[in-house]
Amino acid sequence: MLTNNTHAALAGVTRVYPAAAGHGEVHALGPVDLTLARGEFFTVVGPSGCGKSTLLEVLAGLSPANAGNTSFEGKTVEGRVPEGVGVVFQEDASFPWLTVWDNVAFGLRRAGADPAEVERRVRDAIAFMGLKDFARAYPAQLSGGMRQRVCIARTLVLRPRLILLDEPFGALDAQTRLLMGDELLRLWRETGATVLLITHALDEAAMLADRVGAMSARPGRFIDVVATGWPRERDSRIVARPEFGALTGRLWELLRGESIKALGHATGGRADGMQA
Amino acid sequence: MSAAACSSRRLGWLRTGLIVGALAVTETLCRTGLISKQVLIPPTEMAASLGALLRSGKFNDDIAQTLGCVAAALALAVIFGFACGVTLHALPRLRRALDPLLATYYAVPFFVFYPVLISFFGLSRGPVIVIAFLFAVVVMVINTLNGLDRIPRVLTKVARVHHMAPLDTAFRIKLPAAAPHLFTGLKLAVAYTFIGVIASEFIMASSGLGFQIAYTYNNFDNRTMYALMLFVLALVTIVNMGLHVWEQRLLARRGGR
Amino acid sequence: MESFRRIADVILVLVALVALWQGLYWFVGEVGISGPWETVLYALDLLGQPQFWPHVRESLHAFAYSLVLAWIGGVGIGVWLGAHRLSGDLAEPILVALYSLPKVTLYPLILLVFGLGMPAKVAFGAIHGIFPVMIFTMNAVKNIKPVYLNAARTMNLSPGQVATTILIPAALPEVVTGLRVGFSLTLLGVLIGEMFASQRGLGFIIVNSIGLDNVPRMMAVTLMLFVFAALANAGLLALDRHLHQRV
Numbered sequence: 001m002l003t004n005n006t007h008a009a010l011a012g013v014t015r016v017y018p019a020a021a022g023h024g025e026v027h028a029l030g031p032v033d034l035t036l037a038r039g040e041f042f043t044v045v046g047p048s049g050c051g052k053s054t055l056l057e058v059l060a061g062l063s064p065a066n067a068g069n070t071s072f073e074g075k076t077v078e079g080r081v082p083e084g085v086g087v088v089f090q091e092d093a094s095f096p097w098l099t100v101w102d103n104v105a106f107g108l109r110r111a112g113a114d115p116a117e118v119e120r121r122v123r124d125a126i127a128f129m130g131l132k133d134f135a136r137a138y139p140a141q142l143s144g145g146m147r148q149r150v151c152i153a154r155t156l157v158l159r160p161r162l163i164l165l166d167e168p169f170g171a172l173d174a175q176t177r178l179l180m181g182d183e184l185l186r187l188w189r190e191t192g193a194t195v196l197l198i199t200h201a202l203d204e205a206a207m208l209a210d211r212v213g214a215m216s217a218r219p220g221r222f223i224d225v226v227a228t229g230w231p232r233e234r235d236s237r238i239v240a241r242p243e244f245g246a247l248t249g250r251l252w253e254l255l256r257g258e259s260i261k262a263l264g265h266a267t268g269g270r271a272d273g274m275q276a
Numbered sequence: 277m278s279a280a281a282c283s284s285r286r287l288g289w290l291r292t293g294l295i296v297g298a299l300a301v302t303e304t305l306c307r308t309g310l311i312s313k314q315v316l317i318p319p320t321e322m323a324a325s326l327g328a329l330l331r332s333g334k335f336n337d338d339i340a341q342t343l344g345c346v347a348a349a350l351a352l353a354v355i356f357g358f359a360c361g362v363t364l365h366a367l368p369r370l371r372r373a374l375d376p377l378l379a380t381y382y383a384v385p386f387f388v389f390y391p392v393l394i395s396f397f398g399l400s401r402g403p404v405i406v407i408a409f410l411f412a413v414v415v416m417v418i419n420t421l422n423g424l425d426r427i428p429r430v431l432t433k434v435a436r437v438h439h440m441a442p443l444d445t446a447f448r449i450k451l452p453a454a455a456p457h458l459f460t461g462l463k464l465a466v467a468y469t470f471i472g473v474i475a476s477e478f479i480m481a482s483s484g485l486g487f488q489i490a491y492t493y494n495n496f497d498n499r500t501m502y503a504l505m506l507f508v509l510a511l512v513t514i515v516n517m518g519l520h521v522w523e524q525r526l527l528a529r530r531g532g533r
Numbered sequence: 534m535e536s537f538r539r540i541a542d543v544i545l546v547l548v549a550l551v552a553l554w555q556g557l558y559w560f561v562g563e564v565g566i567s568g569p570w571e572t573v574l575y576a577l578d579l580l581g582q583p584q585f586w587p588h589v590r591e592s593l594h595a596f597a598y599s600l601v602l603a604w605i606g607g608v609g610i611g612v613w614l615g616a617h618r619l620s621g622d623l624a625e626p627i628l629v630a631l632y633s634l635p636k637v638t639l640y641p642l643i644l645l646v647f648g649l650g651m652p653a654k655v656a657f658g659a660i661h662g663i664f665p666v667m668i669f670t671m672n673a674v675k676n677i678k679p680v681y682l683n684a685a686r687t688m689n690l691s692p693g694q695v696a697t698t699i700l701i702p703a704a705l706p707e708v709v710t711g712l713r714v715g716f717s718l719t720l721l722g723v724l725i726g727e728m729f730a731s732q733r734g735l736g737f738i739i740v741n742s743i744g745l746d747n748v749p750r751m752m753a754v755t756l757m758l759f760v761f762a763a764l765a766n767a768g769l770l771a772l773d774r775h776l777h778q779r780v
Contacts, residue, residue: 062436080439087437091430096530097452107438138529155437291623315645373542376767382714383766384759385721387728392566392752394743467633474635479729486637490729493641501641508638513630 007038007194008059008162012068014219015054027219029054031068034213034222036162041188041195044213045205045251047262051220052198053090056166059196060087072162086160090167094139094150101126101135104153111158125157128190129183145169145176149183156187163188165197169204177201178236181208185235202255206247207238214254217261223254317502325503335488335504342473342485345401349408350469354462357413361420371421381414386472390480399482408472412465419464423457424450456527463519470512567749576753592727592734595651599658599719604712606659607666611711614667615674615704625671632664637725644730654726654734661722662715669711673704706776713769720762 014030029051036042044052057063058070061081070077072085081087094103105122113121126135129149139147148168155163165184169177181204188195199205205212206228214223228247230238238244299319305311306318317325329335364371386407393403431453435445451458477486485508492501551569558568567575579585614621640657647653681703685695727736735754742751 060437062433081437083439085437087433089430089433091428093428093430093434095431095449095452097455110438110440110444140530287622291626294623295627316642369542372539373546376543377546379770380763380766383717383720383762385717385724385762387721387725389755392755396561470633471635471637475637475725478637478640479725486635489638489641493644505638505641509634512634516630516633 005037006035008036008072010034010059010070013058013065013070014067015058015063016066029220032221036194036196039192039194040210041208042211043197043199043205043209044215045199045202046215046220047217047259048200049262050215050217052215053166056164056198060085060164084161086155086158086163088151088155088165088168090170092147094147096139099136099138100131100150103150104157107154107158121157125153129153144171145180161193163193163195167198177204182235189232202248202251203239206244206251207236212251214251217258226250317498322502322506325499326506329503338483338485338488341483345404345473346469349405349412349473350466352409353412353416353465353469357416358420361417365421365424378414378418386411387475387479390476404473404476404481407476408469411472412468415464415468416461419457419461423454427453459523466515466519474508567752571749572752572756575749576757579753588734588738595654596658596720596723598655599662599723602659603662603666603715603719607663607715608670608708611667611670612674615671621671621675628664628668632668636660649730653730654723657726658719658723662719665718666711666715670708673707677703709773709776713773716769717766
């Protein structure tokens, strides 16, 4: 239901990949309905291959929908990425031929900002993401986690109002991921942006979000959307709270069957899960 | 100095030692007569002969001609090869149709076309440049295609997120991303151009370094012949080393990506 | 359906090439080249002439000997360089430098050592082909993932079993690529040798035809060599791709 507070929305969106060499049509997503309130943190969690990335790409305007309507700030999204939307991808998208500084400054310079402004904003973004000591280094000299921070800084510096992240911490180890989650929450609070994050990790989804959308196996649709009720000021230490355990339990209840389906095994026996 | 740099320094010295050792053995075998003077002259005599030759300037014209052909063929091969590679990459259906041809191209012994080209151009520099061009261009096309293929798809998505126009994307993202492969193409094109020019001159030209080597061989002038052979060897090695160093400087900080 | 389309596309390209050839013939005239149809006819006629076949045999013999030398020598040395770290590291830049060297520069030396005739031709072919085989084989052996060897140890395999069931299949795709490149270069070397240092063989016929201004004969032999090289390479390429898909 669209209200004035709706920042972005998908209504009845379906995405079908056309047949190509080696395979037939792939019904990847939908139909999906989703409304994002301004300033909320929404995570999407689901088994591999369920269409989560497709959802993000349609929302960002990178991929066309076959049916339904996508909108951002009241305007329809089609063909191009709307101004004010930032995307952080799963793969390392830092440009290996540029220094960290030039990477972060890239988008701003493309947009034609004046040099003093560029200097100021890049400096702030780099400091914000803790990359100050590496401003002159090249991505090849940094760890995976730091390269992702470069990508996030590059997105941040443009002050996007909607930030989309596609499994941004997928390549990192579990502990680094929790810490990066903290960084992301800090970023979210200080910029006031709306954030949509895709992940396959239940704990990450539960910890970061105001609302969690559980997605079915392909073709992906929302099975349920769970409100977490967390305060705005939160960090990774909420994993210690009992409500966290209940939340991840609930998510697994919703998703276990879907994960099995995605794995390709027949569901049978206790696939419906034990009732708590 | 890091351990890796230390060991590669050590390797460098060992390698130099190996080469010097091999030269020393050859020198001894020649001087003691175990290898006849008709077959091979001692390396030091080769070097002396080359020095005298260069000072006298007798072969300056031939050197200039060979280098000129190499430069012309290389420029054509690299520019045309790159343009073809970019075009084919943008037309997947044409690319797939041409694929067997590209793969079989280097199976064909090129120099068989030399006579055909002489029929076109007559005995001049034309056939030499064309053959060297034909020899080098496809390796540039193949490496351009490889380089463009291997651009991580996420980088083109980033370009769209930043609202970049197609031309802008091509120059600011695709070109730098494909640069390592393009450089490999350049190195191979240089090598193939040299081979094409010198082999063509050897077989059927009437001037140039390749021709002079054949000519001095036919006239039993071993001293001059070996001096020229040494010159070609040294030239090719220096050019390759230069390219290698340039590549290191250009691509080192990228960590091979 | 898709594969029909692809084959049709390739045939289209071949037809375009033949058309280009014909167009070139009309443009240049008989002095320069002969047209496609004429060349094919002459080639078929040549194949029927008894005095043609000794030349074919000569070239095939030279090519076969060179290929055996290049392939076996190249793989043998390549395996050693790949397995023995230090030798491999020492040799690699030298090999790459020798690979880029116009080997035709060394021909006079070879002629002085072997004299004119078959041994020289075989040497030409072999020095052209041996380097890529060596380089590819060396890299194939070097790049066998250590984790494969660890897995082998956990399975208590004998060294022979490790070699045949793990090392060879792991290295095979890159080695075959090297063999394929070596094949083409060896053929090139043998032909160049025949073109200027022999009185027999297909390369000699080509050069001889130019001297006698017999354009159709020159083009016919060139065409035959082209078809042979293309077919052989296509076969090796199919094998190459098949092996790489499995990896």
